[in-house]
Amino acid sequence: MTTLAAGLGAAAPAFAQQAPAAAAGDAVDTADAAGSVEELIVTARLQAERAQDVPIPLSAISGATLEQTGTYTLEDVQRRAPSFTAYNSNPRNSSVGIRGIGVSSASDGLDTSVGFYFDGVYLGRPGMALADLIDIESFEVLRGPQGTLYGRNTSAGVVNIRTRKPSFTPEAVAEVSLGSYGYNQLRLSMTGPLVDGLLAYRLTAFNTDRNGTLDNIKTGVSGNSIGRSGARLQLLVTPSENISARVIAEYSQEDDTCCVGVLTDVLSPAVGGAGTQRTLNALAALGYVPQGSTEYTQANAIQNMRTDQDALSAQVDWDLGWADLTSITGYRHWHFDPLQDSDGTPLDIIQVNVASTHTWQYSQEVRLASKPGRFNWQAGAYAFHQRLKDHYILNQFGYDAGAFYTALNRQTNPDAPEVIIAPGSQYIGDTRSNVTSWALFGQANFEVTDKLILTGGLRYTEDKRTGVTVTSTRGTPYVPTSIMFNYDTQVKGDNVSYLLSAAYKVTPDNMLYASYSTGYKAAGLNLNSAVSAGSPLVVDPEKVENWEIGSKNQFFDRRLTLNVSGFWTELEGLQANIALPGVRSFLANVGDVRSRGVEIEGSYDITPDLNVSANGSWIDAKYSSYPNGPCPVGKTAPCDLTGKRLFQSPEWIFNASLRYERDLASDVRGYALAQYAYRSEQEGTVQADPLTRIPAYSLVNLRLGARFQDGKYDLSLWADNLLDETYFQQVGTSSIVGASAYGISGRLGNPRTWGATLRARF
Template identity: 65%
Template sequence: MSSASDGLDTSVGVYIDNVYLGRPGMALADLIDVDRVEVLRGPQGTLFGRNNSAGVLNITTRKPEFTFGGTAEVSLGTYGYNQERISVTGPVIDGLLAFRVTGFNTHRNGVLDNIKTGIDANSVGRSGGRVQLLATPASNLTIRLSGDYSQEDDTCCVSATKLVLPASLSATTSRTLRALASLGYVPQRSLDFTQNNSPQNMKTDQKGVSLQVDWDLGFATATSISAWRYWHFNPLQDSDGTPLDVIQVNVAQTKDDQYSQEFRLASRPGRFNWQVGAYLFHQRLKDHFILNQFGTDASAFYTTYLRLANPAAAAVVIAPGSQYLDDVDTSVDSVAAFGQANFDITERLTVTGGIRYTRDKRSGVSDTSIVGTPYAATSIPFHYNVSVKDDNVSYLASASYKLADDVLAYASYSTGYKGSGLNLNSAVSAGTPLVLSPEKVKNWELGLKSQFFDCRVTINLSAFATDLSGLQANIVPTNGNRSYLANVGDVRSRGVEFDAFLRVTDTLTLSGNGSYNDAVYKRYANAPCPVGVSGVCDLTGRPLFQAPRWIGNGTVDYHVDLGNGTRPYALAQISYRSSVFGTADAGPYSRIEAYALANFRIGAVLGNGRYDLSAWINNAFDKQYFQNLSTTAIVGASPFAYAGQLGSPRTAGATLRVNF
């Protein structure tokens, strides 16, 4: 929970209805009425939107329709789970103006026991809605206006302790454990409960408006997309991760105000087709952080911690309620022009070229202050005022060849770019520069897309090679101090991917996808060392953190048409992810083990498709797995444990969907 990530752009861009979401947390709201989801891998930016160095998740919702209809859905399940969704569409003025209104409400009780407060952690509470209008004032003109609002109130994101570090690891680890024990707390592994004593929750408010105009000019279609979005992120975290009152809370309030304008001109389909455009983006983020609010146990803990090393050390006096505050104001302005063209040299051979010019300016101000009498060694006030400008040209070149009517081979080369970052928190204490260098990507891909036997079999294969220079990452120090940004060297990634679909019979289909990715640090000489190792380490050749080598997903779908609009079905899904390191130092204690999850659903479509009733179970075998993992430490002291957020346990329930 820090302002670190606000100094960076995202590597993987998320778009909803052609609108870029400026912060990753914006994409966590529940999505309803989704029409399609596209996953675009590799550098993007020659066709639309912002420049994204690692890929795009492009989500499109259903448009308003001129025929009245809708859906209503209710789900009930374990842990008090209930979810209600509704979508209604229809004409306002027949043939001229249509509407669509959607809404959702989701609630689930906490799934992690808090034996200190009695309030279960990691609950879910989300609600929101969207209103759309679609106007067709002329046969060649469509106007789509959309407004949405959502809110979230969760007891997130409480960690479970995977392991407690041995006292023999280092003298400072031993001191931390002994200082905690002197106050009556002995850390222990706890995957089923937490003992945090401070309130912990996450509240967000998000809203936005977008206007898309499409005008068919005959030779081409002109598109304008204007958008505004606002996101208020207000989490409250227990800073020390213990039942003690050493550091009470960590508050991180972020207000994101962003505007975007995009223009595109796309030719009609033909032997030579093209698309050009321009993109403007402005974002302002205002952060207010209570980094450390010291409690009644702070003086005793730090005094004991120091005197275990030096018995003559003076007593530490910290007034309860003392705070270390940080206010950060960041702005981003980006202007870009892009274009891409396809040319069919023959009926089988097509070549594609694309180019993008991007100019970015990022500015930021950071002010910290101390309220009360905090422990001087943990808190150093500072003021930063910094800005940076970048420009970049990225491009795409590819060729595809039809080996047969349903078999396409292709090869591509593309470059990507993510602009400079600002280190607006602990840059001085961390010894890192205020300005991070841009992140640049080169990507090669060879692939094959094929269908056989009247489309009953689909097989897509690809091999990729990616070289990334100047990887930007958020580094979490092992001493409990604030995270900071750094260029962590160069990364090399090599791998293969596949997608497959098989219609075994008219009632049974099998599908799956997977990837192998060998991602390592190509150069990372001055890296942070794992816990227990002093100085700096050379991680060159070591695996990239949070990058699983193997990922796989499989689905079995069986359905039977009994006539009279009755169709029972069964669905089984399994997913697998190999082990990863949770932290950039690739230390052995941060290893997240491999896991596989299984989900099942049985149900029936009834009444000529009007009703769909199903029962489901997710994480059917109740696998405990970590989504992330990092050190647990009290600021200014050595870490004493590794903890992270667990994935959801086994849940089961039923869903009724009504179409009207």
């Protein structure tokens, strides 16, 4: 059985000199005298340590657990770890939040609040991490500001994903899953020597498909289908005992109908005001009377999300004898090319509002780490460059556009002239952006006594971002919704961040820790929208102060793991993307934030065959100062949002699992896994509109299976969302550019799905 460290996530303090003798990135299983505990080795501090020995709030999910629970996406992971939220309105606008911070800041002109690292390489766009989590060694979530050990500075936390390395021991794993809605997933992993003792390889490939789960009564093509595939080739070179190099080449793509929403409610003019009434009347004049339903959508075009990315990285590790030198070089190209209906109605008003995006990034990191001892240290340098090319169809007008705007205008002026718009007319923008960043960072641990360790870290960062946007029109777009803007600007800055912490080993299995750290997220640029009054072109940086206290414990020969952490975070100048009804979204600093809370993670091996795991968090994330904020529907700006909860930040999160195994025959071991996840209600928009609040929901997953021939074969039956709960991932207002909000829309989570998985090892 696995403890929380190897299962649903555990946080733990760390003493480097007590880490097992393993290279960073290797997974090592260690067992107590009873042989009942399997520990996951993590690299949260860029060295191999037991998860229970790392003095920061950390959730670590092993690759084996990802496979056993069918966890293959970021949305799945958020139901395995506390304080973690994945937001995906489309691949370009996806983002991740930790402790309520970071979910609303995905944009061409901003960095991310939560840093993603894939095999040591920072990912400049969250959409780069949306490929299936296949052949993973571990998935680590580090909560709180990180920067004194990682290449890029982050204000909310880090997601550190490591894939399985090549091995000189030959092995092949094949897996096939079939399920409802035409679900099928194929996975293959092969590893072994090419030149014994010198060169090994690992090849990983996957393909995941599923039909749509949301009916479209207009087109007949269901929405929210899945279509992802990819491959990864790794080479491990070991020319000597003290030098190794790992080269990784990968390619992945997505082609599906992701992220289609439904109209859940129609706004009452008594709430939305005269503008809502005029919009509803204009829609009715064209034959469309909106009706709320979670059963279907009726957009008149297919929403097609298409991405592809390729990457190449190399990590070289050199044991110098007195220290270890590591170099990580990375390149990645990400391309997003969507098609989607942008008015959300069966009418052909706004055909397209999309951005075709190319992003190229290059990074180089060099680290030097001392050997374990009473005083140990790490120091590093990091350089990052990102180049972006964006062709944005801000609006493409359809066959019903002229009639709609004419009907809208004539409600206030019956003599308003007819609006003439040629179908296919476009309001477009082209953006070029460059980001350059470099940093020096370091961290050191000093063992004051055999129980007390003090840690200090320091980082200096310089960032520069340039951006050019040129807008233009084609045909005869509707002028009031096609505001010309041309930008040629830049912003640069620097920052010093630091960490101070203390960890005290009460016993070898019980630790107390406390820390104070600062974080930083570079300034951004508002590149893809006309700046409304009061919205500056330059978005100021985020600056964070964070206090942590925690305890990590194991009892009963390490059969029981219990970790508790408390935090208080103050952030100045939260960066966010604000979307208002009928107005193009824009970037801004949305005020100051205070996030505080408690996180608990636990796991108990009741017997060698029965394990129960649970984790949860209480998060009080609010605007501490936001007197001039955007307003909910029906309110006149500005609105004082001070004291309101942050966007996509549930107050309560609770996850639990129960796993039972037993021998069914001489060479057959059966197992049952039940999982439960709960999220309390949360705000669906930055302006904390009660109409767009996401209701609380609970999900139950069940998996029954058996392993044969000493684990060579594994067959399981599974059901996700077993109780067929109707729940929402996102909620917002429905509007057409140039008109007022007329309804509330949301993106549903997956309905009940079921299937079977067969895995074979050779």
